[in-house]
Amino acid sequence: MAPMKKLLNDPADVVVEALAGMAAAHPDHLRVDLDHKLVLRADAPVSGKVALVSGGGSGHEPLHGGFVGRGMLDAACAGEVFTSPVPDQILAATTAVDGGAGVLHVVKNYTGDVMNFEMAAELAAEAGIQVEAVVTDDDVAVQDSLFTAGRRGVGVTVLLEKIVGAAAEEGQDLAACAALARRVNEQGRSMGIALTSCTVPAAGKPTFELAEDEMEIGIGIHGEPGRSTEKLAPARDIAARLVEPVLSDLSLKRGEQVIAFVNGMGGTPLLELYVMYGEVKRLLDDAGVTVARSLVGNYITSLEMAGCSVTLLRVDEEMVRCWDAPVDTPGLRWGG
Amino acid sequence: MAPMKKLLNDPADVVVEALAGMAAAHPDHLRVDLDHKLVLRADAPVSGKVALVSGGGSGHEPLHGGFVGRGMLDAACAGEVFTSPVPDQILAATTAVDGGAGVLHVVKNYTGDVMNFEMAAELAAEAGIQVEAVVTDDDVAVQDSLFTAGRRGVGVTVLLEKIVGAAAEEGQDLAACAALARRVNEQGRSMGIALTSCTVPAAGKPTFELAEDEMEIGIGIHGEPGRSTEKLAPARDIAARLVEPVLSDLSLKRGEQVIAFVNGMGGTPLLELYVMYGEVKRLLDDAGVTVARSLVGNYITSLEMAGCSVTLLRVDEEMVRCWDAPVDTPGLRWGG
Numbered sequence: 001m002a003p004m005k006k007l008l009n010d011p012a013d014v015v016v017e018a019l020a021g022m023a024a025a026h027p028d029h030l031r032v033d034l035d036h037k038l039v040l041r042a043d044a045p046v047s048g049k050v051a052l053v054s055g056g057g058s059g060h061e062p063l064h065g066g067f068v069g070r071g072m073l074d075a076a077c078a079g080e081v082f083t084s085p086v087p088d089q090i091l092a093a094t095t096a097v098d099g100g101a102g103v104l105h106v107v108k109n110y111t112g113d114v115m116n117f118e119m120a121a122e123l124a125a126e127a128g129i130q131v132e133a134v135v136t137d138d139d140v141a142v143q144d145s146l147f148t149a150g151r152r153g154v155g156v157t158v159l160l161e162k163i164v165g166a167a168a169e170e171g172q173d174l175a176a177c178a179a180l181a182r183r184v185n186e187q188g189r190s191m192g193i194a195l196t197s198c199t200v201p202a203a204g205k206p207t208f209e210l211a212e213d214e215m216e217i218g219i220g221i222h223g224e225p226g227r228s229t230e231k232l233a234p235a236r237d238i239a240a241r242l243v244e245p246v247l248s249d250l251s252l253k254r255g256e257q258v259i260a261f262v263n264g265m266g267g268t269p270l271l272e273l274y275v276m277y278g279e280v281k282r283l284l285d286d287a288g289v290t291v292a293r294s295l296v297g298n299y300i301t302s303l304e305m306a307g308c309s310v311t312l313l314r315v316d317e318e319m320v321r322c323w324d325a326p327v328d329t330p331g332l333r334w335g336g
Numbered sequence: 337m338a339p340m341k342k343l344l345n346d347p348a349d350v351v352v353e354a355l356a357g358m359a360a361a362h363p364d365h366l367r368v369d370l371d372h373k374l375v376l377r378a379d380a381p382v383s384g385k386v387a388l389v390s391g392g393g394s395g396h397e398p399l400h401g402g403f404v405g406r407g408m409l410d411a412a413c414a415g416e417v418f419t420s421p422v423p424d425q426i427l428a429a430t431t432a433v434d435g436g437a438g439v440l441h442v443v444k445n446y447t448g449d450v451m452n453f454e455m456a457a458e459l460a461a462e463a464g465i466q467v468e469a470v471v472t473d474d475d476v477a478v479q480d481s482l483f484t485a486g487r488r489g490v491g492v493t494v495l496l497e498k499i500v501g502a503a504a505e506e507g508q509d510l511a512a513c514a515a516l517a518r519r520v521n522e523q524g525r526s527m528g529i530a531l532t533s534c535t536v537p538a539a540g541k542p543t544f545e546l547a548e549d550e551m552e553i554g555i556g557i558h559g560e561p562g563r564s565t566e567k568l569a570p571a572r573d574i575a576a577r578l579v580e581p582v583l584s585d586l587s588l589k590r591g592e593q594v595i596a597f598v599n600g601m602g603g604t605p606l607l608e609l610y611v612m613y614g615e616v617k618r619l620l621d622d623a624g625v626t627v628a629r630s631l632v633g634n635y636i637t638s639l640e641m642a643g644c645s646v647t648l649l650r651v652d653e654e655m656v657r658c659w660d661a662p663v664d665t666p667g668l669r670w671g672g
């Protein structure tokens with residue numbers, strides 16, 4: 001087998017080495033717990049604030065570790081690449097960041113993630129920590145998948161972590177944060193496409209095969225199959241194949257407002273993501289849907305996979321206010 | 337020939353469509369002039385402020401258009417992919433953003449860029465606009481290259497645009513901004529490595545070939561050859577191959593301070609860039625060089641090329657102050 005074209009040492013060490021590098025790159029913002037593979041806000045626990053804990057398999061960076069910081073997550077639990085974090089990690093994160101106001105678990109809907117976050121929540125409750133959980137399941141591509149019962153959690157997770165992180169920062173209590181998180185998940189939908197596969201370091205070979213003239217519509221963020229394998233198409237056709245099912249599933253009507261999020265899967269240049277955003281915006285204009293805010297870039301990735309996803313979130317006033325609030329993380333940063 | 341695995345419509349339209357998408361995604365920050373292929377600060381010209389204009393071939397995003405905004409560039413001129421912008425574009429940008437305090441041209445050292453910026457500067461001077469130019473040539477890999485006499489301008493350009501953008505924002509005059517820009521270029525050096533090639537949309541096939549077990553050390557940002565093609569190696573060995581020539585060329589001594597910048601070429605996951613940063617930091621620790629600030633991510637890319645570059649900038653107090661100053665662009669954003 002040919003060696004992988006990756007910048008790493010031993011594939012078994014990639015997650016721990018990346019976490020150590022992350023801590024070295026952001027000493028003022030973050031600390032890491034290498035034993036538990038956690039990324040923590042440097043100032044955690046923040047007394048009296050609801051803490052947000054998320055996590056999942058690695059390989060989706062900047063999600064989740066890159067979203068730890070003021071106005072977003074208090075901790076992220078890093079599983080091995082495309083592998084759920086274990087209950088011990090999640091419990092350690094929950095304990096480390098609880099500031100007395102309870103902890104919200106943000107969980108993408110994958111069987112292992114959901115099970116392990118539930119187990120950790122029970123253990124935390126036994127230790128006297130109040131925990132609520134919200135599970136994201138925004139991917140309209142498939143009903144069940146290789147790794148899920150029900151829909152997969154994808155792009156909405158990024159928007160939720162930003163919006164609910166701001167709500168926690170402004171002092172909302174655990175019940176209010178959980179309610180807002182559920183509202184965001186209910187009002188958001190996503191769909192993705194892949195042009196190439198990706199290679200998990202420990203596997204050493206591409207997760208799946210796509211012919212030179214093929215793309216996978218409705219791909220998941222681990223290379224799990226989507227709706228169909230099809231011939232390559234121009235950006236405008238691909239945009240329509242992504243936007244239409246999302247518009248339809250959300251029953252978006254003329255005059256409604258959304259956050260429009262065009263996300264890169266990791267291996268697609270920003271130049272192309274902006275071409276896609278132009279197409280998405282045109283389709284929304286045609287549908288009479290107003291873009292209140294937008295986000296374009298690599299935020300929830302699948303290693304070096306080429307492709308993108310489109311997420312639309314129907315917003316209300318509170319969501320927009322929380323979106324605009326300051327955030328200071330390695331992956332998302334704005335405001336004073 | 338197999339179709340390209342790219343999200344675009346007609347390859348001939350990719351730059352204009354990306355610029356239009358960018359304008360749609362950032363309506364509060366930017367406007368674009370599609371005729372001249374310019375990205376402009378929404379509030380340009382800013383009266384009494386020195387304006388910064390840069391530009392170059394497209395395909396390096398977020399450089400340069402993504403760095404237009406408060407605290408960084410006033411305008412960016414987008415050439416076709418990996419192709420210099422023409423004098424007309426540069427003149428139009430210079431005229432559009434001049435606020436009466438003069439314009440600084442930031443030019444990467446490629447023969448076409450230098451020639452066209454010089455011609456535009458002459459035309460602007462004839463029109464009564466004061467122009468100074470600084471040429472970046474920080475790449476230690478090769479003395480001359482396919483596209484340059486002398487060293488190529490690469491990663492330092494990002495740091496320079498941030499630092500000098502802040503100086504202009506705080507009211508420094510044209511001579512002071514130009515002097516600071518030259519100091520940054522003199523004190524910064526870079527070296528890069530590629531694991532894969534990239535494909536220019538209009539060409540439709542990879543720029544160069546690398547065997548499955550090979551990497552190119554000292555690569556340029558257009559896939560132009562570097563120092564040598566070698567067998568793949570672990571991250572720690574690659575880091576040493578990049579850091580050592582930079583340390584040596586800068587004559588960095590124990591106790592000196594740098595900004596350390598690990599830049600992704602576009603197709604390498606953030607997970608791996610953080611592994612590389614960990615290795616770079618360890619080498620700097622060993623050399624007794626202190627990292628005053630750091631930057632890790634995809635900032636000056638070569639489309640979907642896999643690989644990275646390392647830039648070190650020996651900093652003084654003014655550079656650090658300007659680095660920390662607020663910046664509000666699509667590609668780099670922090671502070672109030």
